[in-house]
Amino acid sequence: MENNCMGACESHEHKQGELSRKAVLGGLAAILTGIGLTTLGDTAAEAATSYNTKIKATAIPQGSAKTVTVAGKSILITRPAASTYRAFKRTCTHKPKALRTTLRSGFIYCPEHGQDFDPNTGAPTGFANETNKPLTKYSTKIKNGYIYVTI
Numbered sequence: 001m002e003n004n005c006m007g008a009c010e011s012h013e014h015k016q017g018e019l020s021r022k023a024v025l026g027g028l029a030a031i032l033t034g035i036g037l038t039t040l041g042d043t044a045a046e047a048a049t050s051y052n053t054k055i056k057a058t059a060i061p062q063g064s065a066k067t068v069t070v071a072g073k074s075i076l077i078t079r080p081a082a083s084t085y086r087a088f089k090r091t092c093t094h095k096p097k098a099l100r101t102t103l104r105s106g107f108i109y110c111p112e113h114g115q116d117f118d119p120n121t122g123a124p125t126g127f128a129n130e131t132n133k134p135l136t137k138y139s140t141k142i143k144n145g146y147i148y149v150t151i
């Protein structure tokens, strides 16, 4: 018997070609990012992997940082401006060493060789010239007063 329902009926099984929402969003994010539509790509990725850090936005004073573990990853969350929150993987890009859990003189700091990173962009400041690679950055959003991080 020919199936002309186009997937709208409940009398047939429509397992073939079925994709999970996460797989579709992940693929869409990769395509959009690939063609330069990173804003839409980020939105699609957020839907799949946004985690509540359980840290209230007000718990991080402007100009400071806090460390949290999310999905098994150590994340450094900074607040470089009143309504700006950034999240970075707490691992140096020179060697896989842990960054300090708080800022030092306003900068993210690697105690291994003394590199500083910008708390807004994650870019190395060049003071120590140990690396020219920025920190791995995650997108953030505030929801119901809590900081969410997309990994």
Ligand code: FES
Pocket (backbone or CB within 6 Å): 092, 093, 094, 095, 096, 097, 110, 111, 112, 113, 114, 115, 130, 131
């Ligand atoms: S390991 Fe961080 S600056 Fe060298």
